[in-house]
Amino acid sequence: AQSVTQLGSHVSVSEGALVLLRCNYSSSVPPYLFWYVQYPNQGLQLLLKYTTGATLVKGINGFEAEFKKSETSFHLTKPSAHMSDAAEYFCAVSEEYGNYQLIWGAGTKLIIKP
């Protein structure tokens, strides 16, 4: 069964600093990978996704992620954090059959210090 691990339930960075949110997955086949962001009391918004092709994926709000098959990782980065980036971030991997259910990580709360 597939699983997703997000290291660190909370990550705190200073405004302007590099953001790095870690995601590792277990999958026996090439995965489809997603990062979603959730602001308080709101639904989820897709930040970016990896399906096939280029392993460095650019998303919205200046975020990007790199698919590294050898490390089974899909870490999310942003060069310079803004206060508005404070939110909960979820990594997910899609099943490759049936209803293509998403397998979710536990989430990482990003805290931005002024």
Added chain:
Amino acid sequence: GAVVSQHPSWVICKSGTSVKIECRSLDFQATTMFWYRQFPKQSLMLMATSNEGSKATYEQGVEKDKFLINHASLTLSTLTVTSAHPEDSSFYICSARGWTSGMEKNEQFFGPGTRLTVL
């Protein structure tokens, strides 16, 4: 494109009453809709998956008689929490997956969520 709405956005009800939450795909046909429950500071927990015109598939531990799901059309699914109790208070989120040009078959589009509080 690919907008999913939920109604209501929040609801407060008395214990023992039933509450219906609607999930609509506004600009695409949703072949599959998913219902999630999210407790504070936790990840999403999949409750059930529904395909249009067929019975929903519930995850283990989810009471199908308590959480009634109907997916009568390609743009509407409803979740009814029957005889709600305080422990049913939670944030309920729906998502939809479609099969149209330009849409990844495994990408889900999420509604804004419904906050249910049972007194």
